Amino acid sequence: MEKINTSQSRRSFLKSSVLASGGLMISFSGLAKYTLDDTVSETLPAEQWNELTGYIKITSDNLIQILNPNPEFGQNVMTSLPMIVAEELDVDWKKVIVEMGPHDNTKLGPQFTGGSNSVRMYWKPLREAGAAARQMLRDAAAQTWSVPVEEVTTKAGMLYHEKSGKSGKYGDFASKAAANPIPKGIKLKDVKSFNVVGNSSKNVEGLKIVTGKPLFALDHFYEGMLIAMIEHPPAFGKKLKSFDAAEALKMPGIKDVFALKLYPDGFEQAGFDTRTFNDLLVVVGNTTWEVMNARKKLKATWEPIGETKETIGGFRGKTEVVIPAGLESTSTQLEKMAEYAKKPAQELRKDGDPETAFANAAQILERTYTAPFLAHNCMEPMNFIAHVTDEKALLVGPHQAPGWIEPTLAKILNLSADKIEIQMTRMGGGFGLRAYGHYLVEAALISRKVKAPVKLVYSREDDMTYGIYRPMYTATYRAALDTNKNLIAFHVKGGGIPEHPVHANRFPAGAVDNYLAEGWTIPSNITIGAFRAPRSNFNAAAEQSFLDELAELMGKDPIDLRLELLKRAKENPVGKNNDYDAGRYAGVLTLLKEKSGWNNPENKKYNRGVAAYFCHASYAAHVVDIVTKNGQPYVERVFSAVDCGVVINPDAAINMVQGAVVDGIGNAFYGGLVHKEGVSEQNNFNRYRMIRNREAPQKIDVYFVESEIDPTGLGEPPFPPVFGAVANALYKNTGKRFYNQPFINDLNDKSDKS
Amino acid sequence: MATINLTINGKKQTVDVDPKTPVLWVLREHLRLVGTKYGCGIAQCGACTIHVNGTAVRSCSLPVSAAQNKEITTIEGLSENGEHPVQKAWLEHDVAQCGYCQTGQIMSAAALLKSNPNPTDAQIETAMSGNICRCGTYLRIREAIKEAAGQK
Ligand code: FES
Numbered sequence A: 001m002e003k004i005n006t007s008q009s010r011r012s013f014l015k016s017s018v019l020a021s022g023g024l025m026i027s028f029s030g031l032a033k034y035t036l037d038d039t040v041s042e043t044l045p046a047e048q049w050n051e052l053t054g055y056i057k058i059t060s061d062n063l064i065q066i067l068n069p070n071p072e073f074g075q076n077v078m079t080s081l082p083m084i085v086a087e088e089l090d091v092d093w094k095k096v097i098v099e100m101g102p103h104d105n106t107k108l109g110p111q112f113t114g115g116s117n118s119v120r121m122y123w124k125p126l127r128e129a130g131a132a133a134r135q136m137l138r139d140a141a142a143q144t145w146s147v148p149v150e151e152v153t154t155k156a157g158m159l160y161h162e163k164s165g166k167s168g169k170y171g172d173f174a175s176k177a178a179a180n181p182i183p184k185g186i187k188l189k190d191v192k193s194f195n196v197v198g199n200s201s202k203n204v205e206g207l208k209i210v211t212g213k214p215l216f217a218l219d220h221f222y223e224g225m226l227i228a229m230i231e232h233p234p235a236f237g238k239k240l241k242s243f244d245a246a247e248a249l250k251m252p253g254i255k256d257v258f259a260l261k262l263y264p265d266g267f268e269q270a271g272f273d274t275r276t277f278n279d280l281l282v283v284v285g286n287t288t289w290e291v292m293n294a295r296k297k298l299k300a301t302w303e304p305i306g307e308t309k310e311t312i313g314g315f316r317g318k319t320e321v322v323i324p325a326g327l328e329s330t331s332t333q334l335e336k337m338a339e340y341a342k343k344p345a346q347e348l349r350k351d352g353d354p355e356t357a358f359a360n361a362a363q364i365l366e367r368t369y370t371a372p373f374l375a376h377n378c379m380e381p382m383n384f385i386a387h388v389t390d391e392k393a394l395l396v397g398p399h400q401a402p403g404w405i406e407p408t409l410a411k412i413l414n415l416s417a418d419k420i421e422i423q424m425t426r427m428g429g430g431f432g433l434r435a436y437g438h439y440l441v442e443a444a445l446i447s448r449k450v451k452a453p454v455k456l457v458y459s460r461e462d463d464m465t466y467g468i469y470r471p472m473y474t475a476t477y478r479a480a481l482d483t484n485k486n487l488i489a490f491h492v493k494g495g496g497i498p499e500h501p502v503h504a505n506r507f508p509a510g511a512v513d514n515y516l517a518e519g520w521t522i523p524s525n526i527t528i529g530a531f532r533a534p535r536s537n538f539n540a541a542a543e544q545s546f547l548d549e550l551a552e553l554m555g556k557d558p559i560d561l562r563l564e565l566l567k568r569a570k571e572n573p574v575g576k577n578n579d580y581d582a583g584r585y586a587g588v589l590t591l592l593k594e595k596s597g598w599n600n601p602e603n604k605k606y607n608r609g610v611a612a613y614f615c616h617a618s619y620a621a622h623v624v625d626i627v628t629k630n631g632q633p634y635v636e637r638v639f640s641a642v643d644c645g646v647v648i649n650p651d652a653a654i655n656m657v658q659g660a661v662v663d664g665i666g667n668a669f670y671g672g673l674v675h676k677e678g679v680s681e682q683n684n685f686n687r688y689r690m691i692r693n694r695e696a697p698q699k700i701d702v703y704f705v706e707s708e709i710d711p712t713g714l715g716e717p718p719f720p721p722v723f724g725a726v727a728n729a730l731y732k733n734t735g736k737r738f739y740n741q742p743f744i745n746d747l748n749d750k751s752d753k754s
Numbered sequence B: 001m002a003t004i005n006l007t008i009n010g011k012k013q014t015v016d017v018d019p020k021t022p023v024l025w026v027l028r029e030h031l032r033l034v035g036t037k038y039g040c041g042i043a044q045c046g047a048c049t050i051h052v053n054g055t056a057v058r059s060c061s062l063p064v065s066a067a068q069n070k071e072i073t074t075i076e077g078l079s080e081n082g083e084h085p086v087q088k089a090w091l092e093h094d095v096a097q098c099g100y101c102q103t104g105q106i107m108s109a110a111a112l113l114k115s116n117p118n119p120t121d122a123q124i125e126t127a128m129s130g131n132i133c134r135c136g137t138y139l140r141i142r143e144a145i146k147e148a149a150g151q152k
């Protein structure tokens, strides 16, 4: 397989390091500056590129290229990150050529998409990269024209010296600039003077998308490439015992069938090495259809796995995890959760004296919520291309954080990291699933075994039944009221399979004198992973439904109750470690109240539900308006308010919020997997119900809080509160409270359980 | 294996495949027309939508033998450079997020407008409900269709 890009430049530009707390620190360690000697783009004349900073290349002909460093999975960083560079570089955005950068964590930073981090973590480095390059160009012009650099100005890719009337294009000075010393003390623009950031720009890959260009790894072909698929065990808790490939091997186009072990015994996994199945049964052939057919002829027997121990490293240090044996079913899991909910749990936070407050309460409200495992269901099923030889490895495909799996690949393949090249393709969705790297390792091992380039393809069924799901969660909320209906204590006890959802330091922590948060877990052999706003996506459903019911009991408007609590948290916070900014939180609710016409009598015809949440450093709130259509509740309108600091690309940001709302409505109503004896009852979209066009709202109005605060997260924050707002609106529509997701189950259940 | 004659985007093509092979895989892997996507393989998601004699069809569930002597259009044949009104409207409304579902969405929309140039909201929603978008771009899809229909 021809190696397209040999660039392995290790010149330091950005320094990033992972903090012990799990956070990521990025520091600016000086600018790399050199004339480019490697090929970066196939499509442009490479020899003329002058690289000004790691992200910017300019030719003498004034072609300006900005590299997007971060993996693109639909959050539109291909557009928004280069916009940030262009802003400080001061170029005409329409003339900028945007390219996907190579995978090179030294030169291009952390390169991971997740935790709504892309813009947050690149905001400062990209501004500095743009500003530094602009400064270098001004220096070069000042030298050429023999004028003081302070007198050299820029505008839209041009340099000017007003007094002498001299001017020139950036390209004229690019090679000279690239030879100049690194500027110190770079000055960044004032947010108020931005003209690229804050103006809507179309997706730079829009035309390629609508014309069906080969953007995704599944669309790529290499000389001699074979297709591989993996037959994984039919149930969680099982493994391959034996197989007979004779029939499958006779099928047309089939090259090989073999069993393959993914990680060796005792392998110490990194935090994102999660895999569900270790013994793989692999079928390799010429085309996907032939391999799919041959799989039907496999004769495999599977046996139960006993209890296993795994050592997992990660940001928080090494842990031993015991994976239980057994074939799990949803019904028994729910029973077990109910049982665990009554047992003592781990205390996560305690303020005041909640026990006494509950003992003395005039009234106690207690409610329990549950949510199922969710499959990510990225529209592009999992896949990766690998070509591994004894000397080197090339991997091409969709992944959210290639730098996290690279060390694992190095260990498993016994190659040094500089012999492993990963190319990042556009992802057909990720939602957290593509942060895990097992499928890169699978593709690499298969390629090494068959000594050819291989495209590993998961069928939809493989993808949906593999695991790495949003965990199964439950939480019991309790609130204590005094005789005047004042809230005197709040208690959350959350649990899950196999992790609990509780964020102990989030609202309403800080707003109630007596507060207790507890968590418990039940281990499982069904694997879990990050799913759009992990844990938050459940908490916002449960907590925000509970607050709605609490407001009703207290005789208060649900928005007003939240605002009162937030006022308390702002003016006189309880405890010290409150995660959120009560002022910003109240800000989105206030904006939403106004924009949704919350108190406007005209809106009485809708069954309205409200919810708000804080996560990924941003604040989001929605009003969901339900009507009855064809005898069923239908979300007709949604109003959304978001505070995510400076908004880079407003129209694309609106698209992201609208998408999160639709995704949230879909998952709240329909999402979920049901297991029986370790087997998922859903393995494709005929049984796993996804929201469809006709079920999406007629309108979703999105409002951003105007802000000059550095950008905070956007891909995830609007998602969690949708669940709560839907549940609260459903209550208004049906008179029933919805405690268990997906809501469609209780909606279809006409018996009145309340 | 059999020799199958196809007309794709106005061009005659011959492939030597198992006649039961779905058109989806013939397009993608034999003819390298990769704008038609695989999403489910069971006619549930619409990612693989093509036109057969002008009608939207899920190519994952159409055996290639049944496509002989019919006019097949794929996203690559809808227009050369994204100039079809539906594609233009898609760009105007910046519909895509991840983009994976969008070629299928566009093919469904183009077929709808061909048979019904002035669809009602309800007709648009019905026609487009066979195409899943996990990114949730349905509102913009509807807006783009209305724009392409000249309703905006
Ligand atoms: S791949 Fe054909 S409808 Fe999903």
Ligand code: FES
Pocket (backbone or CB within 6 Å): A074, A379, A428, A429, B096, B097, B098, B099, B100, B101, B102, B132, B133, B134, B135, B136, B137
């Ligand atoms: S844009 Fe991602 S699935 Fe539709």
